[in-house]
Amino acid sequence: MLEIKNLHARIAEDGTEILNGIDLVVKPGEVHAIMGPNGSGKSTLSYVLSGKDDYEVTEGDILFNGESILELGPDERAAAGFFLAFQYPIEIPGVATMTFLKAAINAQRKARGESEITTPDFMRLVKETSAKLNISSDMLKRPLNVGFSGGEKKRNEIMQMALLQPKLCILDETDSGLDIDALKVVSEGVNALRSPDRAFIVITHYQRLLDHIVPDVVHVLSKGRIVKTGGPELALELEKNGYADFVDVAA
Numbered sequence: 616m617l618e619i620k621n622l623h624a625r626i627a628e629d630g631t632e633i634l635n636g637i638d639l640v641v642k643p644g645e646v647h648a649i650m651g652p653n654g655s656g657k658s659t660l661s662y663v664l665s666g667k668d669d670y671e672v673t674e675g676d677i678l679f680n681g682e683s684i685l686e687l688g689p690d691e692r693a694a695a696g697f698f699l700a701f702q703y704p705i706e707i708p709g710v711a712t713m714t715f716l717k718a719a720i721n722a723q724r725k726a727r728g729e730s731e732i733t734t735p736d737f738m739r740l741v742k743e744t745s746a747k748l749n750i751s752s753d754m755l756k757r758p759l760n761v762g763f764s765g766g767e768k769k770r771n772e773i774m775q776m777a778l779l780q781p782k783l784c785i786l787d788e789t790d791s792g793l794d795i796d797a798l799k800v801v802s803e804g805v806n807a808l809r810s811p812d813r814a815f816i817v818i819t820h821y822q823r824l825l826d827h828i829v830p831d832v833v834h835v836l837s838k839g840r841i842v843k844t845g846g847p848e849l850a851l852e853l854e855k856n857g858y859a860d861f862v863d864v865a866a
């Protein structure tokens with residue numbers, strides 16, 4: 616499904632190299648967790664995958680179902696089935712959450728040559744999905760993310776994911792700032808979406824999330840490179856011993 620080959624990327628503005636040769640293969644149905652110290656390039660990897668134009672790929676390739684997506688813009692990648700849940704979801708004053716959700720769904724349908732979702736279908740879909748994620752109708756009436764608490768923003772992101780039914784879901788620290796109940800709600804939301812034709816990349820600092828969303832593969836990123844890959848037990852090991860065994864902390 617996703618094949619990242621020797622990916623090098625830098626910040627467009629000042630040319631700082633952040634990703635230094637990432638190789639990663641994610642197959643349909645798999646959940647990959649990416650862990651790693653602050654500043655190791657985890658969020659950068661998610662931005663580069665989603666096509667954010669602040670970054671430049673200088674070497675390597677990103678293949679989605681066998682084809683390079685490097686020339687595709689963020690909207691085209693979204694239409695192809697990419698979804699990124701941000702570490703820090705942005706607030707958009709003046710745009711009602713419902714309007715945003717409907718526009719997002721329709722933009723993808725349009726890109727795929729499908730007709731727009733009808734209002735009754737949309738209302739039904741949102742009602743079902745928001746109920747599952749404990750999102751109040753009051754929240755849906757407010758402008759997108761404005762005044763949402765940290766945890767509410769994260770739940771809202773998972774709702775977008777559930778509505779858009781993407782093929783590749785990238786979750787950047789979706790667990791940070793969640794209370795214990797919200798963590799469960801979010802994990803259940805993710806687990807409900809797990810399917811043989813959908814894959815997840817879950818970026819997290821805490822093993823705790825991986826108790827709920829059990830990954831197939833765990834990677835450690837350090838200085839823009841994957842330095843260790845293992846199974847779920849790797850996350851447990853990291854929780855106990857930190858990154859010192861895999862990362863040259865002193866440098």
Ligand SMILES: Nc1ncnc2c1ncn2[C@@H]1O[C@H](COP(=O)(O)OP(=O)(O)OP(=O)(O)O)[C@@H](O)[C@H]1O
Nearest residue numbers: 626633651652653654655656657658659660669702
């Ligand atoms: N637009 C930018 N301008 C300057 N530096 C940047 C920019 N984007 C990323 N960086 C730098 O790139 C490095 C990697 O950042 P990134 O956000 O990918 O780390 P991370 O692994 O997600 O960290 P965290 O665990 O703290 O979220 C950091 O040193 C960061 O300061």
Ligand SMILES: [Mg+2]
Nearest residue numbers: 657658659702
């Ligand atoms: Mg980050």
